[in-house]
Amino acid sequence: MEETTRERRQKTFKCQSCGLNCPYTSYGQKPPNTRAIVLLEECYVTKDPFSPDKEKFLVLGSKCSLCGVTVCVGSDCSLFYTKRFCLRCVNKNLEQFPHQIRTELAKKSPR
Numbered sequence: 001m002e003e004t005t006r007e008r009r010q011k012t013f014k015c016q017s018c019g020l021n022c023p024y025t026s027y028g029q030k031p032p033n034t035r036a037i038v039l040l041e042e043c044y045v046t047k048d049p050f051s052p053d054k055e056k057f058l059v060l061g062s063k064c065s066l067c068g069v070t071v072c073v074g075s076d077c078s079l080f081y082t083k084r085f086c087l088r089c090v091n092k093n094l095e096q097f098p099h100q101i102r103t104e105l106a107k108k109s110p111r
């Protein structure tokens with residue numbers, strides 16, 4: 001009796017902010033097949049499909065350190081300031097972020 005349920009289940013990263021949907025290969029601070037790379041945060045990474053270099057990978061997104069939603073690294077969805085924050089949490093806690101970040105955000109959102 002052969003097991004046919006063996007097909008690799010594709011893990012999928014989904015941004016809960018913009019809905020970006022993309023298969024990922026690993027989650028963590030150290031992407032597989034890379035020697036010296038340790039990321040600043042736990043994040044979803046996928047192998048760079050456009051590069052033959054095995055050590056090339058793309059960071060898709062991560063979890064908001066405050067509310068835990070999964071967000072992509074797009075500047076419309078999250079912000080990295082010592083930790084990853086989704087923009088909702090950033091806006092909720094704006095006064096806790098340095099002035100520089102607030103002005104950056106103000107520039108970006110045409111309200």
Ligand SMILES: [Zn+2]
Nearest residue numbers: 015018072077
């Ligand atoms: Zn997104």
Ligand SMILES: [Zn+2]
Nearest residue numbers: 064067086089
């Ligand atoms: Zn959040």
